[in-house]
Amino acid sequence: MGRMEKKENPMKSSSAVRLVIGLALLIFAPAASQAQAASEVPVHVRVVTFSGQILIDQTVRTGTTTVPTSTRATCLGGTPTNGTKRVEGATALGALHTAARLAQPRQPLLISNAFDFGLGLCGVGASAASGEQWWELTHNHKPSMVGGEATMLKAGDEVLWFLSETYNLPSPDELTLVAPEGTKTGRWMTVRVLAYNDAGVRRPVEGAALSLEGAAPTNAAGYTRIRLAQTSRFAARAEGFIASNRVVVKVSR
Ligand code: B12
Structure with a gap:
């Protein structure tokens, strides 16, 4: 008897649970997206080719990003696969991905996941590295010593992705x-x-x-x-x- 009396109306308790969840979402969801926005930083991204084309030149806010990978991204060798990869924090690859999506026209990226030490860039829009061509990354005007995924950015940083004509000659200034x-x-x-x-x-x-x-x-x-x-x-x-x-x-x- 006592047990029956103590048992709550399941309808009442489930709407109470929903109310609590709803309130929690109202309170925490904007806080979470504000936290994500706060962890994004403004950086300047340029994408330029050896023939002098300027594909992207703009300031974007960037943070953790998910980028696509493709079997067609074979410019660095290895055997890349189709998929996606989450890139944590503000990085040179994430910033490129953000800028490429905002560009007019949009510039889809061709990215290799063939190497365990990081992702490699093979193409931006119609400009895919072929033959001896390669995409070089500079960070605050100096060549990065790590790939785009590992090049961490802070507010105000400048990123340049340059499609170089050949890896057999030094890159131009x-x-x-x-x-x-x-x-x-x-x-x-x-x-x-x-x-x-x-x-x-x-x-x-x-x-x-x-x-x-x-x-x-x-x-x-x-x-x-x-x-x-x-x-x-x-x-x-x-x-x-x-x-x-x-x-x-x-x-x-
Ligand atoms: C040659 C070379 C290149 C050539 C490769 C093309 C070619 N056909 O030779 C080119 C010039 C394209 C290149 C580019 C870059 N490279 Co490089 N490269 C090397 C080097 C000197 C030898 C690689 C090699 O031939 N290994 C022997 C073969 C048998 O092994 P492999 O695994 O098949 O080699 C391939 C991969 O290494 C791949 N590769 C080369 N560099 C990079 C960089 C990244 C991020 C990825 C994912 C793959 C990759 O290309 C090689 C040839 O197919 C190494 C240093 C070293 N001694 O390992 C640096 C090295 C691998 N490169 C490095 C870097 C940083 C880059 C760049 C990011 C430089 C930049 N600032 O732009 C870019 C890549 C940018 C992008 N597009 O994403 C770093 C990677 C460090 C890290 N942990 O992230 C290394 C280790 C040099 C260093 N700083 O110590 N590179």
């Missing part, structure tokens, strides 16, 4: 374009082109061309003067160098 954020219509302004070497040290580059009609090549100190009629986006290129970042200069009257 990376151009960087420095320009003011804004100017007035028709006013002369100075921009500068420098190049990072493997040690991450910058030097001025002479003869670099801007992707702006009428702009003169840079002088020995890396400078050139330009005048803009409207807000413009441009980059710098020079023979034997990796194309620079794109800058946007806002022009007001």
Whole structure:
């Protein structure tokens, strides 16, 4: 009798359980997604090919990511398989994956899981490494000593994935374009082109061309003067160098 009296109405208890679960979800789910967002960091990702194409040049927030792997990712040898791999934390591969998904058009990645020491990149969109080509990773303008999955990032870091033409020659140095954020219509302004070497040290580059009609090549100190009629986006290129970042200069009257 007592036992019967103590037994709870199963309907009542299951709705109570559901209520508790619902409340817990309300309280903890946003907290969990806030925690995930908090562990994401803003980083800058560039993806450039040896022919000077700039596939991606943007700042993204990145954190733990799941990337695809493919049997077609054979650029580094071995026998990769189709699947996915969770990449923990903010990494150079995760940042690339995030940026590639946001890119217009989207740039699917070709990734190898053939090696136990990490994932290797074989392709970004239509640009897959073939023959002697390979994707090189630089982190804050220096070649990374580990793969993209193990290259850990912090806020403000700069990642470059460069499709190199051949592993039989040293990779070219990376151009960087420095320009003011804004100017007035028709006013002369100075921009500068420098190049990072493997040690991450910058030097001025002479003869670099801007992707702006009428702009003169840079002088020995890396400078050139330009005048803009409207807000413009441009980059710098020079023979034997990796194309620079794109800058946007806002022009007001
Ligand atoms: C040659 C070589 C390359 C060549 C391979 C192509 C070729 N046909 O030769 C190229 C230039 C492509 C290359 C690229 C890179 N490499 Co490398 N590479 C080597 C090296 C010197 C020899 C590998 C080898 O031939 N082993 C002998 C063969 C028989 O064994 P294997 O297992 O079949 O070798 C293959 C793999 O090693 C693979 N491979 C080579 N490098 C890398 C890097 C990653 C992340 C992956 C997944 C696979 C991979 O390519 C080899 C040839 O098929 C080793 C150092 C060493 N002594 O092991 C570094 C080494 C493997 N590479 C390394 C690194 C860091 C890279 C890069 C990330 C460099 C960069 N900053 O971009 C990139 C890969 C980026 C990407 N696309 O994901 C590191 C890996 C360390 C780690 N634990 O993550 C090593 C150990 C050098 C080091 N720092 O000590 N590499």
